[in-house]
Amino acid sequence: MNRGIAVELDSFRLANFGNQMPCLICEEGNMLDADTCRNCYAPMILAHQAQSQSTPPVMFAALGPSGVGKTVYLGMLLDMLSRQPKQLQLSARGGFSVTLQQNTLAALARLEFPNKTPNEPDRWNWVHCQLRSPKHRHPVELVLPDIAGEALFEEVDHPRSYRVIHSMLSRCDGVLVLIDGTKLQSGSLDEDYFTMKLLSHLSELPKDPKSNWSNRPVALIFSKADQCESCFDDPAGYAQRHAPGLWRVCQQRFRKHRFFAAGVAGACATRTLRGGGLQSVPLRIEPRGIVEPFEWLVENLRT
Amino acid sequence: MRSVNLLEWMFALIGPVGLACGSVLMKFPEWLGGAFSTSYVAAFSKKAEPAEGGVETTAEDPAEQAPEWPTDAGSVQSLVDEMLKQSRYALLLRPQLVENLTVDQLIRTRAALSDGMCLVPEGQVVLHRGAGICDGDGESAAHGSVPVYVLAFYLDRYPVTNAQFHDFVASGGYEQMAIWDQEILPALLDFVDQTGHPGPRYWHNGRYPRGENNHPVVGVSWYEAAAFSRWAGKRLVTDAEWIKAGSWPVALEGHPLLQRRYPWGEAMDRSRANLWGSGPGRTVSVDQFPGGVSVGGVQQLIGNVWEWTADAFSLENSDGSAGLEKTHFKSLRGGAFDTYLDTQATCHFQSGDRAMARKHNIGFRSAINLGDLIKRDNGYEVVPSQPVEPSLAETQK
Numbered sequence: 001m002n003r004g005i006a007v008e009l010d011s012f013r014l015a016n017f018g019n020q021m022p023c024l025i026c027e028e029g030n031m032l033d034a035d036t037c038r039n040c041y042a043p044m045i046l047a048h049q050a051q052s053q054s055t056p057p058v059m060f061a062a063l064g065p066s067g068v069g070k071t072v073y074l075g076m077l078l079d080m081l082s083r084q085p086k087q088l089q090l091s092a093r094g095g096f097s098v099t100l101q102q103n104t105l106a107a108l109a110r111l112e113f114p115n116k117t118p119n120e121p122d123r124w125n126w127v128h129c130q131l132r133s134p135k136h137r138h139p140v141e142l143v144l145p146d147i148a149g150e151a152l153f154e155e156v157d158h159p160r161s162y163r164v165i166h167s168m169l170s171r172c173d174g175v176l177v178l179i180d181g182t183k184l185q186s187g188s189l190d191e192d193y194f195t196m197k198l199l200s201h202l203s204e205l206p207k208d209p210k211s212n213w214s215n216r217p218v219a220l221i222f223s224k225a226d227q228c229e230s231c232f233d234d235p236a237g238y239a240q241r242h243a244p245g246l247w248r249v250c251q252q253r254f255r256k257h258r259f260f261a262a263g264v265a266g267a268c269a270t271r272t273l274r275g276g277g278l279q280s281v282p283l284r285i286e287p288r289g290i291v292e293p294f295e296w297l298v299e300n301l302r303t
Numbered sequence: 304m305r306s307v308n309l310l311e312w313m314f315a316l317i318g319p320v321g322l323a324c325g326s327v328l329m330k331f332p333e334w335l336g337g338a339f340s341t342s343y344v345a346a347f348s349k350k351a352e353p354a355e356g357g358v359e360t361t362a363e364d365p366a367e368q369a370p371e372w373p374t375d376a377g378s379v380q381s382l383v384d385e386m387l388k389q390s391r392y393a394l395l396l397r398p399q400l401v402e403n404l405t406v407d408q409l410i411r412t413r414a415a416l417s418d419g420m421c422l423v424p425e426g427q428v429v430l431h432r433g434a435g436i437c438d439g440d441g442e443s444a445a446h447g448s449v450p451v452y453v454l455a456f457y458l459d460r461y462p463v464t465n466a467q468f469h470d471f472v473a474s475g476g477y478e479q480m481a482i483w484d485q486e487i488l489p490a491l492l493d494f495v496d497q498t499g500h501p502g503p504r505y506w507h508n509g510r511y512p513r514g515e516n517n518h519p520v521v522g523v524s525w526y527e528a529a530a531f532s533r534w535a536g537k538r539l540v541t542d543a544e545w546i547k548a549g550s551w552p553v554a555l556e557g558h559p560l561l562q563r564r565y566p567w568g569e570a571m572d573r574s575r576a577n578l579w580g581s582g583p584g585r586t587v588s589v590d591q592f593p594g595g596v597s598v599g600g601v602q603q604l605i606g607n608v609w610e611w612t613a614d615a616f617s618l619e620n621s622d623g624s625a626g627l628e629k630t631h632f633k634s635l636r637g638g639a640f641d642t643y644l645d646t647q648a649t650c651h652f653q654s655g656d657r658a659m660a661r662k663h664n665i666g667f668r669s670a671i672n673l674g675d676l677i678k679r680d681n682g683y684e685v686v687p688s689q690p691v692e693p694s695l696a697e698t699q700k
Contacts, residue, residue, distance in 0.1 A: 084580055109644055229662075266609075266641075266664070267656045269632060271618055281618060284609075284654040286579070286641040286664065 024050050024057070024143070026167040040164035041121035046128055046143055049093055057128070057141035059171055060297060064178035065194045066149030069223040069264070071114050071125075073178060074146055075104020076264050076287050077294055078127060088295055089132040090142070100125040100146055108264070108285050117148040121164045124148065133298050140301075153194065156201045170205050174217040174297040181222035181231045181261065184242040192243040195220075199246070203253045217256040217300035219293035220246070226263030232289065235259035256300050262289035383408050389470040392416050393457075394536030396676040420457040421548070421600040422673065427452055428547040429560050431651055450560070451543040457676070458540055458548045459668035461589035461602050462519035462610060463531060465503075465511035471531050472509055477501035482533040487526040490659065494527055503527070504661040517588040519608045519666035525633040525658035528611045528667035537669035539613040542653065544670055545636045549605070549650035551598040564649050566597035566604050571645040576606030579643045586640055586664075605648050608666035609635040609656075616655025631658045639664035 020029030023037035024047040030037055034044045050057050062070045078101040081090040092098045103125070107114040117124060127144040147165060155162040169175075177198065183191045202213045222238060225231035231238050236259045239247045250257045265282030273279055383404060386395055392415040395404060404412060430449045478501075480488060496506035504522030505512070511520070523531075525539075532538050540548075550562035565571060573581035575595035582592075586607055596602050604610075616632040632655040638648030641664055646652065656665065 105644075109646060266639075266654065266662070267660070269618065269655070283616075283656070284635075284638075284647050285643040286639065287643055288641065 021047055021051075023047055025164055025171065036122045037164075040167055042145075042164050042168075043096070043122075043126050045094065045096065046126060049128055050141065050143075053141055055141070057143045058131070058173045058301060059143045059168065060174050060176065060294075061145060061147060061168055061172050062176045062178060063147065063152060063198055064149060064223070065153060065180070065191070066116065068149060068178045068180045068191075070149065070178055071100070071117055071146050072104055072108070072264050073176070073221070073223060073262060073290065074127070074144060075101045075114065076108075077290050078129070078144075079105055080287060080290055081294075082129075087134050088291065088298065090129045091132075093128045093130060093141075096125075097127045097129055100127055108282060111281050111283065113280060113282060117146055119148045119151045119154075121151070121162065131298065135299060135301075152198070156197050159201075169202060172216070173301055174219070175202070176293055176297065177218060177220045178223045179220060179243065179246070180224055181228045181238070182224045184222070184238075185228040185230075192245050195243070195246045196249050199249050199253065203249075214253055214255050215302075217297050218250070218254045219297050220250065220257060220259045221289075221293050222259070222261045224263060224265075224268075225261035225289060226265055226286075227268060231261035232263075235261045258293075258296055260289055260293040260296070262293065263287070264290070379403055380405070380408070387411055387415055389474065389535075390415065390419060390467055391535050392419065393671050393676070397536065398677050401677045416457065416676075419460055420671070421460050421597075423453075423456055423458055423544065423548045423599050423601075425453060425455040426547070426552060427554060427560055428543050428550070428552050429562060430543055430546065453541075453543050453547050455673040456540075456544055456670050457673060458544065458599075458601055458670045459537075460600060462608055462666045462668045463528075464517050464589055465520050466516040467535075468503065468520040468523070468531060469509075469511060469516075471534050472502045474534075476530060476534050479530075479534070482530045484526055484529060490526075493659075494524065494661070496522075505663065515586070517590065518586045519589055519603075521586060521608055521663055521666050522661045523666070524661050525611045527661075529613075532667075532669040535669060537671045539611060540668060540670040542612045542614040542634050542636065545604070545610070545612050546650055548599060548601050549597055549637075562650070564651065566595060566601070566650065571648070573645075576603070576638070576648065577640045578606045578638060578645075578648055579641050582606070582640050584640060604637050604650070606638050606642070607640055608637075608664055609639045609642075609654065609662075610637050611665065611667040612636055616653065632656060633658045635665065 019032060021032050021034070021044065022029055023040060023042055023044065025042040026037060026040040028037060028039035030039075030044055030047075036043055037047075046057075062074050064070050078090060078092075081088055082092065082101070104114050125146045127142075127146075129142050129144075130139040131142045132139050145164075145168060147168070151162050152165060155165040160166050177195060179195050180191050199218070202218075205213060220235075220239065222228075222231040222235055238261070239250075239259045264285060264287050266284040266286040267282075269281050269283055271279045271281045383395060386392070387408070392412045394400065395408070395412045396416060401409065427450050430451050476482070477491065477494065483491060494501060496502040496504060496509065498508050500506070500509040502509050503511070503520055506522070511518075529539050546562070549566045550564070551566070553561040555561065563569065565575075567575055572594070575592055577583075577587050577592055589603055589607070592603060592606065595605055597604055612634045614634045616634045635654040635656055636650075636652075638652070642648045647654065656662065
């Protein structure tokens with residue numbers, strides 16, 4: 001008499017491992033059990049999770065120079081949208097997607113800003129979450145990386161030096177560009193130049209004419225606006241007054257763009273460390289203008 | 304005769320409260336025999352101009368019914384009534400002035416004090432040094448706890464409202480140099496609203512936004528808060544007093560001082576305070592969220608608006624050395640409608656801001672020492688309400 005028994009067919013598993021798993025960001029083939037893409041160092045878990053979905057995920061990126069507040073902005077945004085039952089909601093897919101908001105909020109609770117994001121792509125925090133919004137009947141899969149500012153500008157100055165950034169920017173459905181409002185207010189032109197370079201780089205990325213960057217939404221956010229409150233009153237006017245170059249580039253090259261102002265710390269102080277260094281201290285956490293730019297990006301997504 | 308007495312006590316008063324009282328009397332130049340220039344009196348009596356086009360107040364707003372100064376300038380009674388209308392009862396209860404009140408006025412003044420302020424008993428309270436620095440769980444690192452003894456005081460039951468601040472603006476508070484800190488006089492012209500009139504930053508044409516008469520006043524600097532307090536016969540509350548009113552310490556023998564984390568207990572309950580996620584995302588009326596009341600009856604210590612206190616803000620390193628770059632930061636307490644972290648909306652958390660900052664979520668409340676007011680057992684007896692005359696002093700005779 002025969003008995004049915006289950007025997008693992010290792011050969012099939014081996015065959016499966018032989019298949020190439022395309023990276024979600026650069027689409028290069030990788031081993032099935034690879035942690036990070038061998039080409040761009042993006043985490044392969046994004047590809048595995050995306051494979052289980054019928055539609056490819058939407059991708060947003062937060063861009064800006066080092067120290068502008070990208071990590072704080074993203075961490076705060078994710079925390080706000082995952083804590084409250086509002087119309088726009090985010091729910092993390094996988095534990096790794098909570099790390100960014102956890103690290104950010106833990107630092108802010110200690111009255112510190114989070115550590116600088118390292119330049120190495122395999123040490124960045126990536127977020128994969130489900131987005132629910134009134135505009136979309138079904139939840140939308142969303143991928144958001146926390147890109148290091150120095151790496152970003154290395155890529156802008158020397159294209160393809162960071163393949164993950166090149167691929168990400170080519171595939172992105174919208175970007176949040178952060179500009180330090182306090183530096184602009186102090187008269188520094190660096191922020192203007194940085195952002196002009198970045199936007200020029202975006203607009204020159206090869207893409208088919210229908211989906212090039214001139215049609216994709218670009219939210220320009222004056223960060224640290226709690227320290228230059230006139231930003232909140234009229235962000236577009238602020239851009240015109242303090243960053244005329246950036247203003248013109250946006251008018252000429254990006255059909256869907258809007259200026260915003262955002263702040264996370266209600267006030268900041270500069271603290272003298274025992275070693276003699278200086279440290280900026282957020283004296284209290286009161287997010288302002290954080291959700292609006294993201295909401296606008298979602299509204300302007302191509303459907 | 305009474306007006307002469309009034310002048311005597313006025314000039315006997317030392318300090319800003321005396322000056323504030325004196326400025327009230329300067330409304331009556333005939334009493335002063337022309338000793339003060341007409342221009343100063345004119346400047347003092349200047350009122351906020353009526354709104355034009357901008358934000359308007361509703362008909363039922365007290366701002367709309369801004370009291371006129373008495374036309375019968377010699378009437379002290381009218382002046383007292385006016386001061387009561389303006390919630391300046393703390394001035395009237397000064398020992399130097401109370402003799403000029405009638406029994407009825409004294410009763411009304413005492414009632415106004417009870418309605419507007421809460422008595423906080425004297426006792427110890429523990430201040431955490433470097434309270435702004437948080438450890439892992441977000442609470443004060445408490446590099447050292449400093450016990451402070453606080454004398455009994457009265458604290459405003461609610462934060463100062465737009466309507467109350469409007470009385471200050473309308474009575475020329477921004478032109479009364481005596482009630483302002485000397486150091487800020489050159490910057491006084493900067494303290495204007497959206498239309499360039501003297502007043503809080505977010506007002507228009509010297510008036511607060513429609514329907515917000517009972518909301519806490521915001522957009523005022525520390526100096527404006529201090530000046531208002533002096534005008535009202537009070538002062539800004541100190542850090543130690545604020546914490547004592549909120550955490551209501553209990554001293555049990557052989558135990559460390561028991562201090563509440565929140566006015567209502569040890570655990571955060573967002574239904575009791577207007578914080579991020581628990582309110583409409585803006586200021587609300589000062590009588591909302593009654594569940595957040597402290598043991599002594601003080602409302603909204605936590606949430607709605609941060610409150611300026613009289614003290615300086617400091618960050619200290621763990622070795623006790625000063626950690627803050629030299630700036631003119633003043634202490635803030637209590638959290639506001641947009642305070643995100645629970646750990647920053649406690650009785651112990653201290654934040655700070657530049658003394659000149661005029662922000663959308665910073666207000667204040669005032670205090671006065673119990674010892675600065677007349678006592679019930681000092682020979683004055685409160686009797687049932689009678690006709691305005693004769694004065695209490697005459698009744699005593």
